[in-house]
Amino acid sequence: MRKNKILILVFFFLYGCSEKYTPKPYGYFRIDFPEKQWVQTPDSLPYTFQMAGTAYIEHDPDPDAEKGWINLRYPQYNARIHLSYKTIKEDTSLTHYLDDCHHMAYTHTIKAESIHEKYFRKPSVFGLIYYIEGNTASSTQFFVTDSSRHFLRGALYFNQHPDKDSLAPVIQFLRQDIVQLIETIQFP
Numbered sequence: 001m002r003k004n005k006i007l008i009l010v011f012f013f014l015y016g017c018s019e020k021y022t023p024k025p026y027g028y029f030r031i032d033f034p035e036k037q038w039v040q041t042p043d044s045l046p047y048t049f050q051m052a053g054t055a056y057i058e059h060d061p062d063p064d065a066e067k068g069w070i071n072l073r074y075p076q077y078n079a080r081i082h083l084s085y086k087t088i089k090e091d092t093s094l095t096h097y098l099d100d101c102h103h104m105a106y107t108h109t110i111k112a113e114s115i116h117e118k119y120f121r122k123p124s125v126f127g128l129i130y131y132i133e134g135n136t137a138s139s140t141q142f143f144v145t146d147s148s149r150h151f152l153r154g155a156l157y158f159n160q161h162p163d164k165d166s167l168a169p170v171i172q173f174l175r176q177d178i179v180q181l182i183e184t185i186q187f188p
Helices: 002-017 094-110 164-184
Strands: 038-040 050-052 056-059 070-074 079-087 112-121 126-134 138-145 150-158
Touching: 050 070, 050 164, 079 164, 094 112, 094 126, 094 138, 094 150, 112 164, 126 164, 138 164, 150 164
Parallel strands: none
Antiparallel strands: 038 050, 056 070, 070 079, 079 150, 112 126, 126 138, 138 150
């Protein structure tokens, strides 16, 4: 009788261990985006553009920051668009700033899956957006210039570990803000 009980227990133990465990797949929070509402930046900057009403301007806290260097903060997404402004002077050429932007965008090739460029041209300004795909520190970088006196460079950053799958909807949403910035920028 004791042998039968042990055999039954061994049978149930082996049968119970043969079932495969399937873990629950990872999921991401659903993000509801607000409807876009645009507001004009203050005249205190050396440029103006339309920005999302959900963002706010923060002056760059870096002690070496120059006039016109700001961050557009998106606290609900833990993101910022860093903008750095330069005045084109006789001793520095536009080519120097363009090469700098190209170099900064393409330093992400180590982690990037691809980099796509999109040109913008208006009568008074032109620009270029670098769409950087993959788990990189910055997924979008750009510049806008009037090619004679003003140059503005920008980059989108998140204050968290880059994960292209979970950040993809937010990146697409904030890229619309970058396009709006480029299309509405005005240099005095």
